[in-house]
Amino acid sequence: MQWETVIGLEVHVQLATRSKIFSGASTAFGAEPNSQACAVDLGLPGVLPVLNEAAVAMAVQFGLAIDADIPEVSIFDRKNYFYPDLPKGYQTSQMYSPIVGPGEVEIALDNGDTKRVRVHHAHLEEDAGKSLHEDFHGMTGIDLNRAGTPLMEIVSQPDMRSAKEAAAYLKAIHAIVTYLGISDGNMAEGSMRCDVNVSVRPKGQESFGTRAEIKNVNSFRFVERAIAFEVERQIECLEDGGEVEQETRLFDPELDETRSMRTKEEANDYRYFPCPDLLPVVLDQAYIDHQRQSLPELPAEKRARFQNELGLSAYDAGVLSSSRAMAEYFEAVKDVCGDAKQAANWVQGELSGRLNKEGLDIADSPVSARQLGELITRVIDDTINGKAAKEVFAALWEKEGDRADTIIDARGLRQVTDTSAIEDMIDQVIADNPAQVTQYQEADDAKRGKMIGYFVGQVMKASRGTANPQQVNALLKDKLDQA
């Protein structure tokens, strides 16, 4: 039987507010346990929440970015359950009237096409603290620094049909929130996590199969792997005549598998009801318009512009618009050197290669966009050749000089284009290699084509890489043919 996979994602995005969603405590990552938890975060008797307006603005910006309906009124509800790192015994969230209504996100598929994934809604809520199970000798430690950190949960419709589409959707969300600057999108620190709902159904069947929810998957790669495992598990189960159970599962990246956490029967009754300590959030049109005006150019718009105006391929446009930092870097390089294609090649090639190797983010690149742009300019105007350019790049990376030109001069990399100088070097190489010259001259054309590389290499070596390779090639041919 042919099976079809159906996937929906709930993405939790930590919003980049300075203080928490309902208190004035800092949200900075990595502080001493419980040093960033005030009376409100601890849920002390008598404390009350006050909504952080910055979180509201960020959620509205996201809603506008996905073309969503922004309801005039949204309401905070309490989700009641006991857990040691949930200080109040309830999480303040939005169950019935979320701040962002239905919208849609465009995702890029591998074949260059795009697809629209519908967003059911997005709502605001507070994060819980952290339970620490190591180092407490059979006890559990509680760190409430994270308690009250603002989260936006983005709930998609079950519109994705493959693990790749799910990863592309997650990447699109990541790009939007980082473009907006409403989250640092740092998945390793937990700034973006997602719950994946997966089901399978016979191809052509309209109704959905029973789904499993995989909790807390925290990387693009894990999303793909968790789905791949889960799809296989469900298909196997169904083909063996079994039934998929509605349950919550956990992805274990070590073992590359999902396993059951709790079944539907064990599910909590969260007893949602409107939080009486918070007033409904009422947003007027002027507020929404103001937020709309503050929106930057978004990934989908940028991608289209890179393709249509800069003439980049769909693939290049996709990669270069994948994050705001990447796009801004690329555009700065392009502005300095004036050549979008060269800029695209360098950013995706030499620069990305080195960043990946060193495990650095583009925002932390030791080579600035200005430096790279100036370097490319020197390639375009033939001051240096490609090989020398790579050397200059490496030198810039090592902070050997501030500007490409300084390094070019200091290392004497300026390309030699003076014909007589190149001819002198060629004559010397011919004189030093009589045996090879004889071999060359006795060979047929096909063999000569292969042998010429040796002489080019010798001349380039003699020029310490500064000779123009095209010139060397042409002049060598003439000389060898005459000799």
Add this chain to the structure above:
Amino acid sequence: MHDKTLVELTDTLRTGDVSSRELTEAFLARIDRLDSRLNSFITVTAEQALAAADAVDAQRGHGDAGTLAGIPVALKDIICTRGIKTSCGSRMLDNFVSPYDATVVEKLTAAGAINLGKTNMDEFAMGSSNETSYYGPVKNPWDLGAVPGGSSGGSAAAVAAGLVPAALGTDTGGSIRQPAAFCGITGLKPTYGRVSRYGIIAYASSLDQAGPMARTAEDCALLLDTIAGHDLRDSTSVARSVPAYRAGLGESLSGLKIGLPREYFGDGLDPAVNAAIQEAVKTYESLGATVRDVSLPHTHLAIPAYYVIAPAEASSNLSRYDGVRFGHRCDNPRDLIDLYKRSRSEGFGEEVKRRILIGTHTLSEGFFDAYYKQAQKVRRLIRQDFLDVFEDVDVLMGPASPTPAFDLGAKKDPVSMYLQDIYTIAINLAGIPGITVPAGFTASRGGQRPIGLQILGPHFAESQLLNVAHQFQQTTDWHHRRPGIAEETA
């Protein structure tokens, strides 16, 4: 000194006849000598009070004293006080020392008031007799065999017995007004949102409101002047200017339109209480007011709606008492569930558990619409009843409670206890203000038990309510009557 009103005491202090320290010592001595009979205080903060009194005395020489400079007050033990145990009348918080002051405490401190201690109360403010307190019941100063009312019974008894000139209480379904009536003092529940709830331990967040309890309406006005106002830390407090309440007393009542809700004078109303209220209404007529019968047709739904909404909110509000971060924790928990179960089973009393169970049930899947949502609809109807009737009249009057204070242990059945609040509960559901003033006595067991008149007004009509109560107290002397214990000297 203890028979003086708050207003008289501020004058006494201002003239320098008495120092704050002397005043504080006098009241502390009374607490020391008499409270073993009343049990109205859970914590007496003698040392801190004397230090604060000395500070006020030292500052007095340099002028610029606050409006309550050197005035002793007491706080219901639901109000968080930094460095002082705040138990909420519960074993659960018997070990809880708040690291911060409630907004009302900050305001009282800034005005120079001296906190003598924390008063007894029904556990988590759940009760109408002060019998659910972990610290034992409070006795009514008028009759030690009677309850003082609840849940602010400690504050009411302490003021009535002259252990403190004024106190703060909180009122979620009548918890200021009913004990004030039972103990023969004046108590005001302000409009919801008039006084900050920050630092006041939540029972039912959409209904809770703190307010003053004192001898006279004028004293209540003086206190409300200090504690009212918008607070950025409480989103439900209202950003609306605060009138000068005490300065607003003295308006004539000529032309005042009084409504008597017929639903407040039906079956179950004690004849003596009815007679006292009718007498009070006649007094108002003599002051120039006109009286008419009105109707609040959804009154009979108030108690059922309240006992859905308040427990629902309470079940959630009290989830934080889990034995993890503060409060009671059971010994040697086997595992997490055992920690939760035993800490909460041991820490909470029966009435609190009952309301947590009710609230958990009414919020649960399959019951939410039938109970919680339905109760919210009823709440809107009740509110609308009041809005409609205030189109026609300025204030409503009626009894604060169907009977005077009942005997300790008399009401064993929870529902009969809940019915005690039949005249006070709708006011919290509607969010409007209400005040009770002493309006007579009934003889009982050879003694006297006070009767309270309740006066209700539209949202934010505290000025008017205080003036209406004050004018009554200008022509009657019920509020000057003292129980025998108050006549005793320390």
